[in-house]
Amino acid sequence: MSARLLAPIDTPLPRRRRAELLAEIEASGLTGRGGAAFPTALKLAAVARTRNAVVVANGTEGEPASWKDKVLLAENAHLVVDGAMVAARIVGARRIIFAVGRENRTVRKRLERALAGRSDGFDCFLEAVPDRFVAGEESALVNHLNGGPAKPTMQKPYERGVLVQNVETLANLGLIARYGAEWFRERGTADEPGTVLITVLGAVRSPGVAEVELGTPMRDVLQRFGGLSALPNAVLVGGYFGTWMRAHDALDLPLSDAALKPFGASLGARSIVVLPQDACGLAESARVARYLAEESAGQCGPCVFGLPAMADALETLDVDRLRRLAPQISGRGACAHPNGATRFVASAVDVFADEIVRHHAGRCTGSARSPVLPLGSSREWR
Numbered sequence: 167m168s169a170r171l172l173a174p175i176d177t178p179l180p181r182r183r184r185a186e187l188l189a190e191i192e193a194s195g196l197t198g199r200g201g202a203a204f205p206t207a208l209k210l211a212a213v214a215r216t217r218n219a220v221v222v223a224n225g226t227e228g229e230p231a232s233w234k235d236k237v238l239l240a241e242n243a244h245l246v247v248d249g250a251m252v253a254a255r256i257v258g259a260r261r262i263i264f265a266v267g268r269e270n271r272t273v274r275k276r277l278e279r280a281l282a283g284r285s286d287g288f289d290c291f292l293e294a295v296p297d298r299f300v301a302g303e304e305s306a307l308v309n310h311l312n313g314g315p316a317k318p319t320m321q322k323p324y325e326r327g328v329l330v331q332n333v334e335t336l337a338n339l340g341l342i343a344r345y346g347a348e349w350f351r352e353r354g355t356a357d358e359p360g361t362v363l364i365t366v367l368g369a370v371r372s373p374g375v376a377e378v379e380l381g382t383p384m385r386d387v388l389q390r391f392g393g394l395s396a397l398p399n400a401v402l403v404g405g406y407f408g409t410w411m412r413a414h415d416a417l418d419l420p421l422s423d424a425a426l427k428p429f430g431a432s433l434g435a436r437s438i439v440v441l442p443q444d445a446c447g448l449a450e451s452a453r454v455a456r457y458l459a460e461e462s463a464g465q466c467g468p469c470v471f472g473l474p475a476m477a478d479a480l481e482t483l484d485v486d487r488l489r490r491l492a493p494q495i496s497g498r499g500a501c502a503h504p505n506g507a508t509r510f511v512a513s514a515v516d517v518f519a520d521e522i523v524r525h526h527a528g529r530c531t532g533s534a535r536s537p538v539l540p541l542g543s544s545r546e547w548r
């Protein structure tokens with residue numbers, strides 16, 4: 167059996183009992199593909215214990231350096247719908263809401279087509295969500311769907327019967343329900359089974375999205391994208407809440423959270439950006455730090471005051487101030503936004519330390535004319 171996330175499937179979804187489905191998901195070892203890598207079976211079981219459960223398929227993908235969910239929805243929306251129905255069956259939900267970014271017209275059309283004439287006994291809705299970085303955060307998304315602003319709250323939706331699940335995670339549920347846990351575990355590593363959709367951009371010949379087995383050596387992953395197109399300066403792993411790594415460290419690792427952990431990194435948003443040597447890592451990081459400051463929900467002190475101050479300090483390369491600011495920002499907000507931004511900036515200061523010294527001496531080795539890291543929602547999938 168060779169069905170994959172980005173390939174259409176032509177076998178019907180089998181009707182299986184709730185407990186049997188949940189046991190299969192648990193045995194598969196599937197973890198969330200949206201960033202946090204939380205065990206999917208645990209989340210499903212928690213929501214299954216509540217009343218009036220609702221399933222929210224999260225296809226918002228506000229991370230500018232990631233298009234994987236948009237590609238999945240554009241190429242195989244049926245599989246996401248299958249997975250959402252499997253999840254709804256497990257948690258006992260009748261209502262399923264598919265949430266996607268407002269600007270992603272292609273994705274909305276594909277989902278509409280996939281849902282047309284298909285209910286399988288569920289009430290399915292399609293909701294357009296503001297294209298903001300924090301709008302896809304679980305509590306922000308649920309707040310928006312309940313008629314409030316798309317801003318994070320202190321609540322955990324799954325404790326209140328709302329299963330918010332990333333669309334790639336749901337697509338995996340659709341496959342596991344068909345082919346079983348053993349089939350899923352044939353790929354990946356024993357501790358991190360399966361495949362992931364990954365966005366790779368920057369200094370590779372064919373930037374885009376591919377499905378890759380967990381544990382694949384990073385150099386082989388880059389070959390899937392045509393290989394390096396320039397000498398690498400550094401690698402950003404995990405998107406804008408991710409971590410800069412020195413190229414020689416990153417390229418010798420397998421693609422897994424276990425391998426990245428000693429470097430303080432994780433797969434996060436499943437995005438890898440290879441920064442070419444002619445690009446200035448400090449200028450790139452300062453643009454993203456400013457973007458993250460502007461994209462906060464603007465309702466907690468660390469975001470309102472801390473993130474702009476951190477962006478200022480990175481622009482002026484005031485390393486002492488950055489070190490003072492970090493503990494005042496990280497872990498102090500209602501959501502993980504300030505933590506992610508702080509981690510990203512701290513890794514830039516570490517990996518580009520030599521570049522900071524050169525800048526203070528009035529020199530910058532970057533000569534690239536256009537920026538490498540994208541900001542705003544990715545236009546490719548509108």
Ligand code: SF4
Binds near residue numbers: 462502503
């Ligand atoms: S920490 Fe920042 S992004 Fe998160 S809720 Fe507070 S203001 Fe909004």
